[in-house]
């Protein structure tokens with residue numbers, strides 16, 4: 197608290213990121229990072245990067261990267277916006293599209309950064325309760341609104357919404373609909389093709405999860421060129437150079453190595469299915485996941501206790517002390533070995549009373 201803060205800063209309720217502990221080596225299954233290293237092509241690009249370039253400002257428009265993304269998704273360059281992590285793309289989107297006379301709507305259980313941006317940009321919002329089984333009933337979003345945002349698959353539930361539901365949202369709304377596809381590469385079908393049909397649809401993805409580049413900070417949005425222009429107006433009123441030159445070139449190499457990307461995503465999906473089975477055998481109810489994490493609750497032991505016991509044993513998972521989900525653990529899919537360690541540790545904990 198400080199007398200020098202503005203009223204707005206006093207009122208902020210900032211996002212709390214998952215722990216990145218520096219004190220000991222954990223099996224780290226708490227922040228949905230990819231357990232595999234980035235593509236060897238990315239590593240080679242960074243190794244061979246000409247450090248002389250660092251004296252110059254980067255390309256403010258990230259032209260090559262936007263070109264690579266446009267090609268990958270079958271859209272034009274002016275349909276692509278890139279930002280410093282999809283969190284930045286989301287923040288700019290909130291500012292560009294959601295400060296309206298009507299409230300922004302999103303599911304009551306979804307990415308906890310959304311209410312934080314509403315606080316920062318003073319956007320009125322309304323949350324829509326999702327079903328008891330954590331599925332989303334799209335008809336509940338059929339209310340007067342100044343915008344809609346939904347993660348698909350949803351976080352932290354891991355559950356996927358059908359594309360037909362997203363199309364219905366776009367059709368029935370005159371406001372901007374954002375689909376946050378941070379986890380779409382682990383088994384979902386992207387809504388990007390729908391952006392050609394609906395000029396109010398913006399799809400946001402990230403290099404952090406499926407491309408093992410959380411530390412490089414890269415995210416992007418695909419949508420109608422007028423939406424992209426709106427985002428550029430905000431970006432160029434904030435920071436013209438959000439993507440450094442090293443990140444721009446490394447990201448292009450990541451896009452170019454599609455086979456590595458496909459392989460690692462598939463490995464994570466296989467490990468996820470295996471881990472879900474094993475957890476079910478240990479007495480967990482595991483929600484059907486289309487993401488690189490699972491959301492699970494145990495039949496008799498509290499999630500908070502399991503979280504603490506796991507941490508003591510060197511395994512970090514995510515626990516949310518929030519109504520409706522305070523008996524669930526969110527567990528990132530690690531390597532097969534890491535998941536074996538998780539299962540073995542849990543078995544031991546569950547045998548004690």
Ligand SMILES: *Cc1c(COP(=O)(O)O)cnc(C)c1O
Pocket residue numbers: 228280281282283284307347351376378401402403404410413414415
């Ligand atoms: C991880 C995540 C993001 C942010 O990803 P970055 O690109 O690392 O900023 C956005 N939305 C959801 C739902 C996420 O889980």
